[in-house]
Amino acid sequence: MTHPSWQPWQGSGVPQPWQGTGVPQPWAGAGAPAMLASHADRERAVDVLKAGYGEGRLEHPEFERRVARAYAARTVGELALLVADLPQGPMAQPAAVMPVPGAFLPVPRPQTNxxxxxxxxxxxxxxxxxxxxxxxxxxxxxxxxxxxxxxxxxxxxxxxxxxxxxxxxxxxxxxxxxxxxxxxxxxx
Missing domain, CATH: 1.20.58 (Methane Monooxygenase Hydroxylase; Chain G, domain 1)
Structure with missing residues (x-):
């Protein structure tokens, strides 16, 4: 059975963006700039912006502009540009590791004979x-x-x-x- 040539899979031989090229391509993953952004990606970007604003890294008008652009972003690359100059969320400060003083350590119980x-x-x-x-x-x-x-x-x-x-x-x-x-x- 043959299909009419007007069907998309029968077309002119030029692959469409949604059609495969016949050669498997590696998936670029979540960090691909051209990948469409999900709602969760947008929310993560807004959370980073909120943290930057809360830390005093952004002024209020700049924060509002970036949040509006984050909700309007179509790709992950656009979101990455919005938060590129900010730390990726509140970063934990490395604390100096100090030994616990002996007065605060639990006293080991001696073993029963x-x-x-x-x-x-x-x-x-x-x-x-x-x-x-x-x-x-x-x-x-x-x-x-x-x-x-x-x-x-x-x-x-x-x-x-x-x-x-x-x-x-x-x-x-x-x-x-x-x-x-x-x-x-x-x-x-």
Missing amino acids: GKAVGSAVCGALCLVSFGLTGVPAVVLGHAARAEMRRTGESGDGLALTGLVLGWLSTGCWALLLTLMVVAAAVSG
């Missing part, structure tokens, strides 16, 4: 294990307190809890065994 935690757990298990974990609670508690004095770790309360429960359990068992030996000696 693992032996202190073990001592407290063994001390608590003395009640359930009928005192079998009392000796480990005492040993871990003393080792943890010595280690904490040397390293500065925290957990002294846990170690002390394990020590107290461990010694109470060991003392109760020692008392119970002593009473049993005395009772066996008396009865026997």
